[in-house]
Amino acid sequence: MIRMADHARELTEGAAQLGIDLNPEQRDQLLAYLRLLHKWNKAYNLTAVRDPDEMVSRHLLDSLSVLPYVHGDRWLDVGSGGGMPGIILAIMLPQARFTLLDSNGKKTRFLTQVKLELGLANLTVVQNRVEAFHAELAFHGIVSRAFSSLADFTDLTRHLSDADTHWLAMKGQYPEEEMAALPVDFQVADSAQLAVPGCQGSRHLLILRRRVQVDNG
Structure with a gap:
């Protein structure tokens, strides 16, 4: 049974600890998403977290923790899965547009249902492999939450970027080895240790930028 009153309090208090006033x-909307995630997870295996009591901190608050780093109007959530962090960010930033990309049909069906039920007009759901996906305009930001290694994350999405794009990689432990394997044209512009209320494990965010060569003809 989902104790929505408890979850509402945990969500509100946790967001406040992150400096976010919901x-x-x-x-x-965040709690409605939580209900849908719990309901669909039984059949669609959207997340390994089965207990809705854990979902508030490990999904909602974890996704909210990167909100201060999300700037720009066009965002791509790669390997969105159950919608973290893309759904949460789309709820919080209705003026920005978010594309949620996943190759798994069950997961994109769930994401589409969330879009419809929550009325998220700023959300686009795409079922495709990232290397086969193309967009008319480069994204201002590209985010992933445990999608892949930093090398794969950047290599597979470079065709969706321009000189102004930045990448947000949500990680657990600080990924020293992955950083050493970054493509030569990428650099870590910044990093942050995230203190997610209710989460016991280590959480880090890496902000990556691409060194784009300008062709002067």
Whole structure:
């Protein structure tokens, strides 16, 4: 049984600890998403986290923790899976547009249902492999949550970027070995250790930029 009153309190208090003031509509949408995730997870295996009591911290608050680093109007969530962090960010930033990309049909069906039920007009769901996906405009930001190694994350998405794009890689432990394997044209512009309320494990965010050579003809 999902104890929504407890979850609402945990979500509101946890967001406040992150410096985020949720308005009632955002809170209700996040909790509605939590209910859908728990319901569909039974059949679709969207997340290994089965207990809705854990989902508030490990999914909602974890995704909210990167909100201060999300700038720009066009964002891509690669390997979105159950919608973390893309759904949460789309709820919080209705003025920005988010594309949620996943190759798994069950997961994109779930994401489409969330879009419809929550009325997220700023959300686009795409079923495709990232290397086969193309967009008319480069994304301002590309985010992933445990999608792949840093090398694969950057290599597979470079064709969706321009000189202004930045990448947000959500990780657990600080990925020293992965950083050493980054493509030569990428660099770590910044990193942050994230203190996610209710999460016991280590959480880190790496902000990556691409060194783009300008052709002067």
